[in-house]
Amino acid sequence: MKETITVKAEPRDRVGSSAMGRLRREGRIPAVVYSEGRAGENVQIVAHDFAQMMKRHHSEQMLVDLDVAGGKPRKVLLKAMQHHPIDGRVTHIDFYEVSMTRKLRVSVPLRLVGEPVGVTQEGGILDHLLRTIEVESLPADILEEIPIDVAGLAVGKHLSVKDIKLDPAKYAIVTGADVAIAAVSMPKAEEEVAAPAEGEAAAEPEVITAKKPEEGEEAEGGKEGAAKGAPAKGAAAAKGAAPAAKGAAPAAKGAAPAAKGAAPAKEAAPKAGKEKSEKK
Amino acid sequence: MPLMPKRVKFRKQQRGSRKGTAQSGNTLAFGAYGLQSLEREWVTNVQIEACRVAINRFMKRKGRLWLRIYPDKPYTKKPLETRMGKGKGAVETWVAVVRPGTMMFEMDGVPEAQAREALRLAAFKLPVKSRFVTRHARA
Numbered sequence: 424m425k426e427t428i429t430v431k432a433e434p435r436d437r438v439g440s441s442a443m444g445r446l447r448r449e450g451r452i453p454a455v456v457y458s459e460g461r462a463g464e465n466v467q468i469v470a471h472d473f474a475q476m477m478k479r480h481h482s483e484q485m486l487v488d489l490d491v492a493g494g495k496p497r498k499v500l501l502k503a504m505q506h507h508p509i510d511g512r513v514t515h516i517d518f519y520e521v522s523m524t525r526k527l528r529v530s531v532p533l534r535l536v537g538e539p540v541g542v543t544q545e546g547g548i549l550d551h552l553l554r555t556i557e558v559e560s561l562p563a564d565i566l567e568e569i570p571i572d573v574a575g576l577a578v579g580k581h582l583s584v585k586d587i588k589l590d591p592a593k594y595a596i597v598t599g600a601d602v603a604i605a606a607v608s609m610p611k612a613e614e615e616v617a618a619p620a621e622g623e624a625a626a627e628p629e630v631i632t633a634k635k636p637e638e639g640e641e642a643e644g645g646k647e648g649a650a651k652g653a654p655a656k657g658a659a660a661a662k663g664a665a666p667a668a669k670g671a672a673p674a675a676k677g678a679a680p681a682a683k684g685a686a687p688a689k690e691a692a693p694k695a696g697k698e699k700s701e702k703k
Numbered sequence: 704m705p706l707m708p709k710r711v712k713f714r715k716q717q718r719g720s721r722k723g724t725a726q727s728g729n730t731l732a733f734g735a736y737g738l739q740s741l742e743r744e745w746v747t748n749v750q751i752e753a754c755r756v757a758i759n760r761f762m763k764r765k766g767r768l769w770l771r772i773y774p775d776k777p778y779t780k781k782p783l784e785t786r787m788g789k790g791k792g793a794v795e796t797w798v799a800v801v802r803p804g805t806m807m808f809e810m811d812g813v814p815e816a817q818a819r820e821a822l823r824l825a826a827f828k829l830p831v832k833s834r835f836v837t838r839h840a841r842a
Binding site for chain 2: 509549550628629630631632633
């Protein structure tokens with residue numbers, strides 16, 4: 424006999440985010456009840472009672488009796504729950520009023536039972552690949568969880584959805600039959616992280632929008648680009664050399680009076696750039 | 704080789720915004736246990752690597768580990784004793800933007816006590832306060 428879960432609720436007339444913030448601070452959770460062809464009804468429930476109830480249940484989609492202000496209990500499905508991103512407390516609940524004669528599609532959690540042979544004897548690792556499956560059933564038959572025995576699983580073996588045995592008269596599994604649920608594999612060897620050798624600069628990622636060196640530049644800075652190999656890197660080097668040449672220009676200008684003319688300054692600029700790039 | 708992207712569209716980025724809570728990547732997606740951030744910070748590639756090493760060393764090749772954050776943001780710095788101006792500094796490291804709620808690491812295939820200890824050791828390497836979360840107990 425399945426346990427009947429009862430949730431007590433009160434009608435709610437307040438709406439809006441700031442009012443809901445106040446409601447949550449009072450220790451209540453805003454919720455909504457809806458069904459097909461009917462407008463939603465705003466309700467609120469006591470957060471502590473709901474948290475206590477959820478401690479005993481794993482599924483987030485289960486059938487409960489909703490008792491709104493002491494009225495006749497209604498069969499509702501816990502359709503969706505919103506959680507706070509940091510502390511995980513429930514911030515809102517959707518209840519979906521169901522017809523007990525119409526089949527529903529719900530996601531049911533899978534619970535792995537037992538220690539696989541591949542883990543205990545062969546040193547493998549159990550991978551839990553699928554945690555819920557979609558099952559179609561009448562509301563009265565909704566499963567809270569499906570236990571799956573993995574004790575016989577050896578290394579390299581896996582269990583898939585088709586291995587789940589459910590009463591076909593009551594349940595139809597919607598999730599693909601070939602989807603793997605759990606597998607046992609050998610642990611991978613730890614990747615050795617090679618530290619960069621002394622003098623070797625840390626590698627830089629390739630810049631995909633970097634301009635390729637123009638033909639005129641290639642003639643001057645082609646040697647550098649060719650030495651580095653990658654065109655993007657070559658372009659970056661050419662770019663880096665440009666400000667150095669500019670920075671060197673004032674120094675050359677300072678020397679200009681001695682040379683008596685602006686021409687030597689012009690010559691000095693590319694020279695300084697070359698020296699800088701050679702140093703690099 | 705520290706964690707960093709292989710290809711990027713631009714070499715340098717602006718600082719960006721870190722406000723708000725993590726709107727995605729804030730739940731357990733792969734494993735049964737996780738380490739969730741409670742603060743906002745830039746976590747560097749060296750810090751992430753230190754956590755990974757600490758966890759793997761403690762786990763001794765058991766269980767599985769998922770890194771849920773990746774340092775894809777370049778962090779630039781100007782050289783010491785440099786006057787302001789003359790363009791943006793050179794890329795010094797790569798960082799991941801971590802907001803409150805970000806699930807930074809996930810683990811599976813080990814008992815809870817072992818996962819808790821491994822992630823506790825990893826938490827020491829991080830610049831943020833964090834908490835251990837399990838799939839079955841949400842808050």
